[in-house]
Amino acid sequence: MADLGSAPIPPVGPDDHVRGEGEEGLVVYADLGCPHCAGAWQRLRDRPGRLVFRHFPVASKHPRSPALHAAAEAAGRQNRFFAMVDSLYADRGRVDDPHLWQRAERLGLDLERFEEDRRAPEIQARIKRDFQSGIRAGVAGTPATFDACTLVAVREREF
C-alpha cells in the first residue's frame, strides 16, 4: 500500500529529467495538459540554472494528461524528453494520438519504439512515482515549484 502521508520532495536523482546546469535549481511538478503550466513553461525553461521536471498529471482536470506524460517519457527513452515537453506546451490544441505520432516523427523518434514505450508499465510506474512524491509534498495544483525542498511558487487562485 502506498504511503501518501506528508514527506519532503525526494532529492534529485539520476533518472530525474534535468535541464540546465548547476547544483542548485528548481524542481517543478507540472501537468502537460495544464494551460497554466504551459503559460509558465517558457519562463521556467529560460531561467538560468538547473530545472528538474516531475510529472503531475491530473486526469480528472485534463483527461489527455496521462497520455501526454507517457509520450514525453517515451520520448525521453530516445533522449528527446524536453523536446517533447516543449512541443506539447507550445501547441496544446493537438494532443490526440495521431498528433503525438506527428510530433514524434518531427522529433526524429523511432515511431515503433515510441508506441511501444509509451504504453509500457515501467513508464506508467515512473510517472506515478513522480505524482505520488508530489502528493506527499502537498502539491495541490500545477505548476508547483520547489527551491531545494521548499515550495516556493504555486498558482494563485481565488475561491
Place this chain on the structure above:
Amino acid sequence: MIAAGEPAPDFTLRDQDGEKVSLSDFRGRKVMLVFYPADFSPVCGDQFSIYQEVKPEIDEKGLELVGISVDSAWAHKAFQEKLGFEFTLLSDFEPKGEVARAYGSYIDRVGTANRTLVLVDEEGKVAWTYESPNPGEFPGANVIFDAVS
C-alpha cells in the same frame, strides 16, 4: 469549529442523485467530511480533482470521503459528471448551510462553508479537523493521509 473528541452532529442531506444520506449511515467506518465553498469554483474543482487522483489509495485506507456544500443536488450531479468525481457530494441547501454551521465551518459573510476537513471515527466522534486559513487554499491529499495514518 468543532473539536476532536466531540460527538459529530448527525445530519441527513440529499446526495447528487437526490438520495437521502445520513452521517449515521457511515457508523462503523471512518468518514472524512469535506466542507467546501461551491461546485465549479476553480479551487473546489482542483481540490476534488486531486482527491480523485488518489481515490484508490483513499479506498485502501477504508476511508469514505464525502463532500458537503450549499449547492443543490443537481449542481452536485453536474459537478461530479463534469470532472468525473466518484465521491458522494451532499447538498446542504435548505436550510442553507445548516450542517456547515453545526460543524463551525460556515462563513456568514461569504454565504458558504469554509474549506474544512472533519474526520469522523467509527463510533461517530470527531477524530481530527482541519480548517483552511481562507477559502482560496485547500489541504493537499497528504493531509488526509496524515490524518488517517
